[in-house]
Amino acid sequence: MPAHFVLRLKTAKRLRRSVCLVAGWFGVFTFTTGQHSAAQSCSGATAEVLIRESFGTAEATASLSGRTSYQYVTKACPDNGEYTIASAVDRTCFGSVWHGLPTDHTGNAGGAMLIVNGSDRPGEFFRQTIPGLCGGTTYEFSVWGLNLLQPNNCTDSSLPNLTIEIETAGGRPLRRIDIGSIPETVTPEWRRFSASFTMPETDEPVLVKLINNAAAGGCGNDLALDDLELIRCSACPPEPVYVPDAFTPNHDGHNDRLAIYLAEAVSVDIKILDRWGSLVFASNTLSEQWDGRFGGVDCPPGGYTWMVTYRVADSPTTTSTYVRSGRVMLLR
Structure with missing residues (x-):
């Protein structure tokens, strides 16, 4: 497991606002806006962070080979269908239409984030395989995201439109959350998206997929992601x-x-x-x-x-x- 997977929560800071939406039969979808927060809808004395993907540091970045269909590049401003892993975002990208980000969401010195320039074709752009989960136990997957495009810079901009899909390695659906479009903001705003699911009685690993539903390249459909987490909401039940x-x-x-x-x-x-x-x-x-x-x-x-x-x-x-x-x- 890479060194940037850690099994602990960061200290929570104050939130500006928190919203909880019910997404029909798909379950509960939450997002939170603010500076740096470890707040979560899955909480309690037995809740435990099992995985955190913070994308390492700028000095120790690596491509996400096998986990994305996008092309890895080392340049500061990736083109359509490309991504990079960096500790900051250059505000001069593409004629200064992107937000400049001096740090990642985690806030560590030199900490990195995933910077994605969306493809002109909708589809899966990131996946995480998670083995060894307990049957009959509820888990929560979350990710922090940010729309990189500043408002009023394009005549027909495209917003990132995300879906979280969770299934077993054999293809059994466990949860699908349609996050929808991430709006443009005057100042950079990190938003937390999460999906909870109950693990069935199986030894199969779980696949978490991030899907971008936007179908336009060009101006927009660009985002930054950081601090992916998997939280176990309660202790594993005893083996039957x-x-x-x-x-x-x-x-x-x-x-x-x-x-x-x-x-x-x-x-x-x-x-x-x-x-x-x-x-x-x-x-x-x-x-x-x-x-x-x-x-x-x-x-x-x-x-x-x-x-x-x-x-x-x-x-x-x-x-x-x-x-x-x-x-x-x-x-x-």
Whole structure:
């Protein structure tokens, strides 16, 4: 993970205003304008910042290879479909129509930001892959953005128009937030955009995509982005299946059987496999526990694979099926 990913919040400063909009069935979309703020709609004692992408420093910038379809350039004023990573924005770009930014949003000495000159074709321009999230837990993704174009500089300017899409790596949609157009402002104004989602029970990574819906190059459709964050809104729930790492079926009355613990389920199917994948134990009830034998003969010490398939009631009429697996050591 790059060095500019940090797991902490910066000190919040005063906000000018905060607005919360309800975006239909897509969920809650918020933006905040102000100087530097770490305010968030996902808060509380258990909220934790898992990822912050601040784009490093001007001395240690790197392209976003594999994370954007735009072309990386090192010049101060990128053209249509190009981006750069820099600690400041030159106000003389394109005949002085851009805002000049002396620092990035983070406010660190030499801190960098993503500077984007929108393509003349709408589409995805940034993505972040996030592995290892907990099922059944709510998360919030946020990003700070700023329209670089000053008002009244073009006869027909184009505003950046953004959408946040969140899905699993397999393509299952989790959240879509249509942010809409980012307005031109007389002075530079950073705005915070966020989208919350609940992680399903899956081991797949999550993809967060930023899409620019504006379809015009030329004058406008230019923006700066900084301080992308992923916040876990609450602690991960306990794992629904617990299996000990080892058991000792030596008939001494202690830990002689492999006990499997499972949260409330409609049904359960348990299988134990040896090192060659052969089935040595099967049961459809938690009360029946493996005693380390197969066909009345003690199984040899070593590692065995357990697999638990269980169904959980989502509602009075629907269920979901989950599979968990792992390894257990048989010791004698």
